[in-house]
Amino acid sequence: MTAIKNGIQSVTGFFSTRPGKIAFYVVLALFTLLMPVYFQSVGNAFMVRIFALVGIYVLLALGLNIVVGYAGLLNLGYIAFYAVGAYAGMNLGFLMQELLMGLGFLGEKPENWSYWALLPFAAVPGAVAGIMIGGPVLRLRGDYLAIVTLGFGEIVRIAITNNIGGITNGASGLPAIGQRVAPVAGQEWARLNLSSGNFIFSKDLYWYYIIVALVLFAVLVITRLDNSRLGRAWVAMREDEVAAASVGVNILTTKLWAFALGAAWGGIAGHTYAYWVGFISPESFNFMESVLVVCMVVLGGMGSIPGTILGAVIITAAPEVIRAMAASPAFSGILTAEQASLVGDYRFLIFGGLMVVMMAIRPQGILPSKRRARELHPVDEKVLAQENQQLWEAEHKHNTDSDIL
Amino acid sequence: MLKVNDIHTFYGKIEALKGISIEVQEGEIVTLIGANGAGKSTTLKTISGQLAPLHGSIEFLGEAISGMPSHAVTAKHVIQVPEGRRIFPQMSVRENLDMGAFLRNDKEGIAEDLEKVLDLFPRLRERLAQKGGTLSGGEQQMLAIARGMMARPKLLMLDEPSMGLAPVIVDVIFETIKRLNEAGTTILLVEQNAAMALQVAHRGYVLETGSVVLQGGGTELLRNEQVRKTYLGEV
Numbered sequence: 186m187t188a189i190k191n192g193i194q195s196v197t198g199f200f201s202t203r204p205g206k207i208a209f210y211v212v213l214a215l216f217t218l219l220m221p222v223y224f225q226s227v228g229n230a231f232m233v234r235i236f237a238l239v240g241i242y243v244l245l246a247l248g249l250n251i252v253v254g255y256a257g258l259l260n261l262g263y264i265a266f267y268a269v270g271a272y273a274g275m276n277l278g279f280l281m282q283e284l285l286m287g288l289g290f291l292g293e294k295p296e297n298w299s300y301w302a303l304l305p306f307a308a309v310p311g312a313v314a315g316i317m318i319g320g321p322v323l324r325l326r327g328d329y330l331a332i333v334t335l336g337f338g339e340i341v342r343i344a345i346t347n348n349i350g351g352i353t354n355g356a357s358g359l360p361a362i363g364q365r366v367a368p369v370a371g372q373e374w375a376r377l378n379l380s381s382g383n384f385i386f387s388k389d390l391y392w393y394y395i396i397v398a399l400v401l402f403a404v405l406v407i408t409r410l411d412n413s414r415l416g417r418a419w420v421a422m423r424e425d426e427v428a429a430a431s432v433g434v435n436i437l438t439t440k441l442w443a444f445a446l447g448a449a450w451g452g453i454a455g456h457t458y459a460y461w462v463g464f465i466s467p468e469s470f471n472f473m474e475s476v477l478v479v480c481m482v483v484l485g486g487m488g489s490i491p492g493t494i495l496g497a498v499i500i501t502a503a504p505e506v507i508r509a510m511a512a513s514p515a516f517s518g519i520l521t522a523e524q525a526s527l528v529g530d531y532r533f534l535i536f537g538g539l540m541v542v543m544m545a546i547r548p549q550g551i552l553p554s555k556r557r558a559r560e561l562h563p564v565d566e567k568v569l570a571q572e573n574q575q576l577w578e579a580e581h582k583h584n585t586d587s588d589i590l
Numbered sequence: 591m592l593k594v595n596d597i598h599t600f601y602g603k604i605e606a607l608k609g610i611s612i613e614v615q616e617g618e619i620v621t622l623i624g625a626n627g628a629g630k631s632t633t634l635k636t637i638s639g640q641l642a643p644l645h646g647s648i649e650f651l652g653e654a655i656s657g658m659p660s661h662a663v664t665a666k667h668v669i670q671v672p673e674g675r676r677i678f679p680q681m682s683v684r685e686n687l688d689m690g691a692f693l694r695n696d697k698e699g700i701a702e703d704l705e706k707v708l709d710l711f712p713r714l715r716e717r718l719a720q721k722g723g724t725l726s727g728g729e730q731q732m733l734a735i736a737r738g739m740m741a742r743p744k745l746l747m748l749d750e751p752s753m754g755l756a757p758v759i760v761d762v763i764f765e766t767i768k769r770l771n772e773a774g775t776t777i778l779l780v781e782q783n784a785a786m787a788l789q790v791a792h793r794g795y796v797l798e799t800g801s802v803v804l805q806g807g808g809t810e811l812l813r814n815e816q817v818r819k820t821y822l823g824e825v
Contacts (some may be wrong), residue, residue, distance in 0.1 A: 425677075
């Protein structure tokens with residue numbers, strides 16, 4: 186036992202030194218950048234798509250982490266922003282294409298710039314939707330907020346299903362017959378110039394790198410945000426709204442910023458997903474998707490960027506990886522294909538169970554932020570006992586003669 | 591400096607303040623005393639913007655501030671040290687103090703004020719890295735006042751600073767209030783501990799069920815027979 190423990194400690198010890206950290210990041214970067222190339226080269230296009238899908242969910246989880254992890258506002262309708270981003274992106278794309286064709290800019294060989302042209306604005310529809318839901322629920326907290334946001338998510342999904350405004354094409358999804366999502370500019374170039382022999386630089390691979398770039402951008406922006414004045418305001422608000430207001434935090438705008446900035450990433454993810462897959466329908470934006478994204482944030486560690494990413498990777502990739510493993514000869518002895526697909530079918534049950542276990546043994550998540558860990562789970566039992574004693578005393582003191590008026 | 595004119599504040603249908611008028615001059619310590627439910631804290635919360643008055647006006651340095659949200663009132667350097675201390679429990683003492691200067695941008699001024707409040711409360715200097723929630727009640731009160739001072743208040747409003755504290759600590763807190771005032775901070779103090787409050791205050795208002803029933807100088811009120819009977823426990 187002690188040998189194993191020492192082994193683990195020497196491994197974790199290595200990774201907390203500077204060269205260890207660098208080695209870890211290099212390996213991680215190589216894995217992220219090259220694994221899909223490997224899968225593509227062996228003709229496993231499915232795994233490339235899984236990698237890209239994981240990236241989309243990482244973006245979503247990072248966005249939701251702003252609302253849930255930083256500002257402490259539980260949002261169970263987050264997927265609505267993803268939907269808004271996707272539908273806005275596609276519809277604006279169609280408009281743009283018509284406009285360009287009308288002006289004679291799109292010649293015989295159509296090249297669609299609308300993804301790139303709209304990307305800088307992709308955050309806008311999401312953010313606007315974020316403010317629209319954020320505004321009316323500013324006074325709600327905790328469970329009440331969760332219920333209202335859940336309702337909002339369903340409203341958006343049902344509105345889309347009912348072809349609201351005639352722009353969503355209802356349950357049949359977009360693009361409708363006659364509409365077309367042209368391949369994104371540059372994609373053809375990559376396919377022609379980066380392919381060699383049997384290896385084809387596929388559409389999915391192309392999108393995978395776009396998504397990786399977006400995730401890096403998100404991490405950069407959100408890290409800066411976390412260390413900003415707004416980030417501090419969020420922490421203060423999460424800890425005590427009255428005290429935060431008394432030191433001058435504008436609770437109203439601080440909450441709205443959280444909703445808007447969180448939703449913006451949902452919008453960007455939706456926009457990207459729509460152009461990558463080329464088809465969107467209301468099924469992709471159901472309530473369980475919202476729940477999955479919340480699970481990612483909670484599992485990985487609320488308020489922690491590495492944790493959120495890890496959570497998204499685990500929850501998105503786990504069922505697929507298990508399925509893929511069952512298909513490979515090395516594991517066929519242990520796990521049959523049927524058993525593996527059961528894992529996929531029962532994944533919500535498994536994740537639900539996992540959440541319960543997590544709440545019991547590690548409520549702060551797998552890779553928690555330091556501050557959140559302290560809030561949710563003091564590490565040392567002794568410290569815990571001491572803190573509880575002090576908190577009890579403090580509580581008790583001001584409860585003795587609390588004055589309602 | 592502060593003029594509160596006939597404010598009426600409601601909790602739902604309950605009229606908690608039935609026309610309160612008070613005034614605070616620059617450099618004063620003014621105290622509001624009264625029993626539970628008299629409306630002391632409500633008055634403070636109405637001034638600080640946590641509650642909005644239905645009628646009446648609040649003026650600070652000639653500017654109407656009634657109905658403004660809390661953060662806007664804070665921006666006018668009218669700082670409330672809330673009831674029950676309300677420090678940020680998971681932030682370190684240092685972070686709590688930094689939060690106090692949230693609306694300020696003058697780095698040098700903030701550093702200067704940090705030194706000042708740490709000189710005022712040496713206990714906090716020893717515990718700069720400790721998180722707020724692990725401090726004792728007295729230390730938390732010191733931190734709450736220090737956090738308020740970090741905003742460079744023109745008017746500091748203290749809501750029940752002695753609540754739940756040991757008598758020794760209460761003495762320290764009141765001593766500090768006096769020193770802050772001598773250094774130039776105007777203070778509006780809400781207290782249940784009427785004797786202590788009237789000893790440090792220049793003037794006081796006695797509140798009963800949402801109205802001012804008596805007002806006068808601190809020592810004057812201390813000698814007032816009605817006050818002695820009702821609030822100082824003399825028979």
